[in-house]
Amino acid sequence: DAKTTQPPSMDCAEGRAANLPCNHSTISGNEYVYWYRQIHSQGPQYIIHGLKNNETNEMASLIITEDRKSSTLILPHATLRDTAVYYCIADDLYNQGGKLIFGQGTELSVKP
Amino acid sequence: KAGVTQTPRYLIKTRGQQVTLSCSPISGHRSVSWYQQTPGQGLQFLFEYFSETQRNKGNFPGRFSGRQFSNSRSEMNVSTLELGDSALYLCASSSTGRTRSTGELFFGEGSRLTVL
Numbered sequence: 001d002a003k004t005t006q007p008p009s010m011d012c013a014e015g016r017a018a019n020l021p022c023n024h025s026t027i028s029g030n031e032y033v034y035w036y037r038q039i040h041s042q043g044p045q046y047i048i049h050g051l052k053n054n055e056t057n058e059m060a061s062l063i064i065t066e067d068r069k070s071s072t073l074i075l076p077h078a079t080l081r082d083t084a085v086y087y088c089i090a091d092d093l094y095n096q097g098g099k100l101i102f103g104q105g106t107e108l109s110v111k112p
Numbered sequence: 113k114a115g116v117t118q119t120p121r122y123l124i125k126t127r128g129q130q131v132t133l134s135c136s137p138i139s140g141h142r143s144v145s146w147y148q149q150t151p152g153q154g155l156q157f158l159f160e161y162f163s164e165t166q167r168n169k170g171n172f173p174g175r176f177s178g179r180q181f182s183n184s185r186s187e188m189n190v191s192t193l194e195l196g197d198s199a200l201y202l203c204a205s206s207s208t209g210r211t212r213s214t215g216e217l218f219f220g221e222g223s224r225l226t227v228l
Contacts (some may be wrong), residue, residue: 036217041221045219
């Protein structure tokens, strides 16, 4: 499984876009990029995933560079409720078994 | 649709005891995974069950075990508890166990175990 690298913490002003970077320089062609977040004292929550193309859903957008060595999760209008630890995970397409390797993640603080 | 339910939410045990934690997945989900979360080690994969069979296992000692029943409910057991087993134990379910088909694991709120 590819190792991902994320900054340990970031701040964002409420209402502004939060851009969370992730480096995965050793990612293989079979590995998707997943993002989860964990709000304090809750279980992790799936946000979005992608392989090559940029993806968007009701929660966020995922921008993956053309060489797939890095990606950015974008929360377009951050609210106080988006304060959480955000995990970027590279997972093998053919990995069966509910196993995700979580790193230390980025602790995002959204401030009024 | 009810989410993943874990019981108990909180429990306190003493060293040497054993503990059993329960997880009820989302209705229709056949895969259940277990994770341990500690401040020092973060989120670590314990094992995964699919259709009553353990399909994947993390690097934990044999004191950690689990099982899955025919209704997909799962239990994990930790025997001979150690202080270092104090953690939040999280259960996650997915519809097929092929997480890349949906990209999504649904996590419960966790069971917080304190070992004294």
